[in-house]
Amino acid sequence: MVLNPVISKLAGKLVVLASASPRRLEILRSAGLRFEVVPSWFKETLDKGLFKAPHEYAVETAKQKALEVARRMPFKHLKTPDIVIGADTIVSVDGMILEKPVDKHDAYRMLSSLSGKEHSVFTGVAIVLCHEKENEEVDYQLVDFYEETKVKFADLSEDMLWEYINSGEPMDKAGGYGIQALGGMLVEYVHGDFLNVVGFPLNHFCKQLHTQITPTASPAHKVCFYNSITKICRLLTLFIENLPIANFVSALPSTFPKTLQALFTASKLCLFDLLHSRPGLDAAQVAQEIKASEKGTECLLEACVSLGLLKSIEKVYENADLATDFLRSDAPFSLHGYLQHCNETMWPLFSHLESAVQEGTSQREKAFSKHMLQKTSSSSREGKLRFMKAMHSIAKITGKTIATAFDLSTYKSACDLGGCTGALAYEFAEAHPGLSVTVFDLPAVVELNEFFHPQHPDNRVSFVAGDFLKDELPKADLYILARILHDLPDEKVHILLSKIADACTAGCGLLLSEIFLDEDRRGPSRGLLQALSMSEGKQRSATEYSLLLKSHGFITAHIRHTDNLLDAMLFTLLQCFSDSAEILD
Numbered sequence: 026m027v028l029n030p031v032i033s034k035l036a037g038k039l040v041v042l043a044s045a046s047p048r049r050l051e052i053l054r055s056a057g058l059r060f061e062v063v064p065s066w067f068k069e070t071l072d073k074g075l076f077k078a079p080h081e082y083a084v085e086t087a088k089q090k091a092l093e094v095a096r097r098m099p100f101k102h103l104k105t106p107d108i109v110i111g112a113d114t115i116v117s118v119d120g121m122i123l124e125k126p127v128d129k130h131d132a133y134r135m136l137s138s139l140s141g142k143e144h145s146v147f148t149g150v151a152i153v154l155c156h157e158k159e160n161e162e163v164d165y166q167l168v169d170f171y172e173e174t175k176v177k178f179a180d181l182s183e184d185m186l187w188e189y190i191n192s193g194e195p196m197d198k199a200g201g202y203g204i205q206a207l208g209g210m211l212v213e214y215v216h217g218d219f220l221n222v223v224g225f226p227l228n229h230f231c232k233q234l235h236t237q238i239t240p241t242a243s244p245a246h247k248v249c250f251y252n253s254i255t256k257i258c259r260l261l262t263l264f265i266e267n268l269p270i271a272n273f274v275s276a277l278p279s280t281f282p283k284t285l286q287a288l289f290t291a292s293k294l295c296l297f298d299l300l301h302s303r304p305g306l307d308a309a310q311v312a313q314e315i316k317a318s319e320k321g322t323e324c325l326l327e328a329c330v331s332l333g334l335l336k337s338i339e340k341v342y343e344n345a346d347l348a349t350d351f352l353r354s355d356a357p358f359s360l361h362g363y364l365q366h367c368n369e370t371m372w373p374l375f376s377h378l379e380s381a382v383q384e385g386t387s388q389r390e391k392a393f394s395k396h397m398l399q400k401t402s403s404s405s406r407e408g409k410l411r412f413m414k415a416m417h418s419i420a421k422i423t424g425k426t427i428a429t430a431f432d433l434s435t436y437k438s439a440c441d442l443g444g445c446t447g448a449l450a451y452e453f454a455e456a457h458p459g460l461s462v463t464v465f466d467l468p469a470v471v472e473l474n475e476f477f478h479p480q481h482p483d484n485r486v487s488f489v490a491g492d493f494l495k496d497e498l499p500k501a502d503l504y505i506l507a508r509i510l511h512d513l514p515d516e517k518v519h520i521l522l523s524k525i526a527d528a529c530t531a532g533c534g535l536l537l538s539e540i541f542l543d544e545d546r547r548g549p550s551r552g553l554l555q556a557l558s559m560s561e562g563k564q565r566s567a568t569e570y571s572l573l574l575k576s577h578g579f580i581t582a583h584i585r586h587t588d589n590l591l592d593a594m595l596f597t598l599l600q601c602f603s604d605s606a607e608i609l610d
């Protein structure tokens with residue numbers, strides 16, 4: 026029997042439950058939902074201290090569980106699900122989060138903390154909608170929510186506690202009890218959805234399905250934007266990310282480098298700029314404009330059509346939306362500079378990866394001719410400009426997401442350390458009308474800023490030249506470190522953080538934006554792959570960053586895992602380190 030008409034809307038779709046919980050399986054199956062079970066490999070090790078409220082932890086864990094399965098299935102199972110459902114149930118009492126007990130003593134600790142008290146059971150749920158595109162790229166749209174149920178336990182005697190623990194029931198259940206079985210005897214009352222306690226808030230789930238993901242619902246602009254970014258990034262990382270699969274699918278190995286080179290070449294020849302200003306050219310006309318052979322140009326145009334970058338109607342070509350939005354050199358979210366950097370710097374370096382791994386040294390001398398060495402060197406003006414263009418691309422793409430990740434209304438002045446062209450600073454100024462932002466970067470970088478005139482200049486953004494490891498930092502009540510710390514070894518991170526802490530007073534903020542590695546360091550691959558080309562620095566997890574920051578008196582206020590390349594954390598300076606050493610220990 027189908028209990029809810031919404032569930033019947035999922036008929037015919039590949040729905041996957043990313044959970045090993047027999048209770049969730051049972052609840053969804055009894056409701057008439059047809060699905061496959063693919064338990065998530067995501068380890069539930071997020072740092073609880075990073076979350077403001079217990080339900081945020083449950084929702085984030087549910088998201089990570091579902092996304093891990095959604096991303097794994099196309100490669101490991103060779104099929105793409107339509108919908109992946111992940112959930113996480115936790116018990117919260119006296120400010121503590123209780124998950125599944127690790128042993129009997131842990132179960133005792135949990136159950137005795139619940140005895141005679143009311144507590145909350147939160148289940149975070151994440152629904153990932155996967156949209157497969159023509160070129161087999163997958164876009165992910167995320168819907169998440171949580172449900173809270175209050176449960177009151179009777180006073181539990183020691184005998185009762187141990188008898189219950191020895192029954193074995195507590196071990197695979199959050200808080201160490203199962204309300205649906207023997208554990209029901211411990212409960213005085215339940216306020217809220219009973220099934221939520223058992224592991225899945227079925228009623229809330231159906232409401233969400235109805236309002237958020239009915240087939241007619243149009244995706245929000247934000248989602249389209251992220252999807253497109255995801256798509257380009259997937260094109261960029263496709264080659265390396267899929268090497269294991271390449272062992273099994275013989276046709277694939279030769280496809281990936283060709284995909285990337287087609288993208289790089291089209292971008293370098295300014296094909297997308299040309300077709301933006303003059304849509305509807307045929308191959309011969311394009312060849313003439315870009316001064317290339319007709320045969321080669323036709324092949325490149327056709328390859329770009331097959332990748333979804335161009336459209337062709339009766340042998341004439343125009344940009345697809347993806348190219349208009351991201352590949353034109355003057356698009357607001359242009360990746361042009363970044364693609365040039367990948368083509369001319371990253372690609373030659375990565376072709377020497379084997380010796381880089383063997384020798385553990387920089388491969389620049391081997392990868393570049395003398396001429397190119399000069400062009401790509403960060404000490405040359407040309408090399409600097411090229412690098413700045415790449416960083417500008419990334420800052421434009423990620424800027425709004427980072428700038429709007431947190432409520433920053435209490436801050437009046439910010440300082441973006443290593444803020445390069447100011448692209449991120451302008452996003453912050455635009456998103457926060459009361460905020461002035463100083464960009465602090467090396468003199469040579471500030472000098473080259475004339476090449477990056479903002480579309481909407483704002484006199485709340487100013488530039489100061491200096492070296493953040495040596496010079497005095499401008500005073501601000503919020504410091505921004507975006508894509509800086511991963512490039513530094515721990516010793517330099519400590520130098521920088523202590524300089525920031527010295528410049529701060531208690532209550533000042535520090536906004537960190539980086540790729541946060543999964544706590545078990547199994548992903549995301551874009552972070553782990555980037556580490557292959559880093560000489561000094563290292564990729565870190567959110568917990569690792571938190572510990573570094575904590576040792577300088579900064580405590581985590583909020584964390585945001587975004588779907589847009591970089592994640593973000595907001596820290597607050599508790600008090601000067603010397604005063605707070607005791608607390609932090």
Ligand SMILES: Cc1cn([C@H]2C[C@H](O)[C@@H](COP(=O)(O)OP(=O)(O)OP(=O)(O)O)O2)c(=O)[nH]c1=O
Nearest residue numbers: 044045046113114198199202203204222223224
């Ligand atoms: C409080 C309570 C929890 N539980 C269960 C629901 C969940 O299965 C479990 C909480 O652990 P979870 O980590 O939410 O789920 P899981 O490990 O069982 O499965 P997966 O991570 O693969 O999704 O506790 C009960 O069965 N009854 C209860 O009364």
